[in-house]
Amino acid sequence: DEMDVDTIWMDGEFVDWEDAQTHVLTHGLHYGTGVFEGARCYDTENGPALFRWEEHVDRLFQSCKPYEMEIGHSHEELTEATKELIRRQDLSSCYIRPLVYYGYKSLGVSPQDCPTKTTIAVWPWGAYLGEDAIENGIDVKVSSWRKHASSQIPTNAKTTGLYVNSLLAGEEARRNGFAEAIVLNKEGNVAEGPGENIFLVRDGEIFTPGLSESILDGITRNAVIRIARDLGYTVHDTVSISRGELNTADELFFTGSAAEVTPIKRVDNVTIGEGTRGPITEEIQQTFFDVVERRTDEYEEWFDYVEA
Ligand code: PMP
Structure with a gap:
């Protein structure tokens, strides 16, 4: 097959x-x-x-x-x-x-x-959004579809049925020439991607929507928060992020087991930062790949080797 x-x-x-x-x-x-x-x-x-x-x-x-x-x-x-x-x-x-x-x-x-x-x-599955995406970032569209509110269906349970919403958002974005969507929650704040969590960089600090924003509690999100803090960054992980804040971000990136760390270079008509992978995104991404491919001894507790 x-x-x-x-x-x-x-x-x-x-x-x-x-x-x-x-x-x-x-x-x-x-x-x-x-x-x-x-x-x-x-x-x-x-x-x-x-x-x-x-x-x-x-x-x-x-x-x-x-x-x-x-x-x-x-x-x-x-x-x-x-x-x-x-x-x-x-x-x-x-x-x-x-x-x-x-x-x-x-x-x-x-x-x-x-x-x-x-x-x-x-x-075997390579970069979810493509190798070019990892390096140069992707264009994303704020979806016209909202995320399920966690009062309607538990969004922190990774349920198959929830992904009908992800399909609608993702396909709408792709039909319009974008690689992926950003989905707002019922309140109109930034929730996540169809299969990714989202991070924002502004004035050297890092922000990601809190767990009460109707998101999946991403394991890559958690790893990236830890890596970023260990690199010395301040990470705000219990905040709400408004749609408007996307436009004024210095950098944006997605995280996920499939998407790993994928930079975002444009949201709708707005170029993010220089329109390339931002420096803090690059540092975190580089560290992430060094960690998962074990080019460092740190975070050893995150790994379970197949050959015991
Ligand atoms: N949000 C959604 C809706 C997802 O499907 C995923 C992928 N599982 C994520 C976030 C990222 O979670 P993780 O880092 O655990 O893969």
Whole structure:
């Protein structure tokens, strides 16, 4: 297949790509009742290493809670399955996609007796928004679609159904010639990207919307806050950021497991800074890649090596 995957882990078993199937009456397919993760495994001197895997698995279990989904597998089992998938397919680096969803039993909205299904896939995936994006930044469009408010649906649970909003925002942006969207929350303040958190740099200080702004509690967001503070920057991570503040930012960038650290060079018609990757963004991005590719000994606690 085009993703170059030959083995998928499904409910405790390793199955061939073509056998990783589900029924059309799957509850999650009808109602968006799945939760998932997106993590990365990086190529390091000591072989492939899972980046902040603990936190991703913790978030997967947390995401299940509002839906009363029970993953019938332990944290350790999911970790071992993931490592085994990477070993079997001989990958040095990859993206990791665990998914937990309600399967089929009945099709009422209430999942009643629907079984909880758990799958993990891994595949090679380069820069989410492209190599050029990492280096030169991207143009983004403030979406006409607002984010779900966390009073409407828990936005801190990484739920499959939520990504219909991400699709609308992202595709609207791309139809209009932009690479990605920025989505405002119900209050009209900056929330995040369709699959990224956002950071703003102004007068040498760093700002990112607080967790009460209807965002996903991003693991890369958390890592970048830590890295930036360790580099000596002041990071304001409990703030609201108005739409207007985007225009007057010196620098803007996205973070995410897929997007890593991606500079933003234009928002709608407004050029950000010099219209290139800003210096603070570059420093943080460089440090981030040095960390994940283990060109430093720092933050060793963030890594779980595939070959024990
Ligand atoms: N916000 C949304 C809506 C996302 O889908 C993602 C990607 N998981 C992020 C933020 C970034 O989170 P993380 O750094 O944990 O990948």
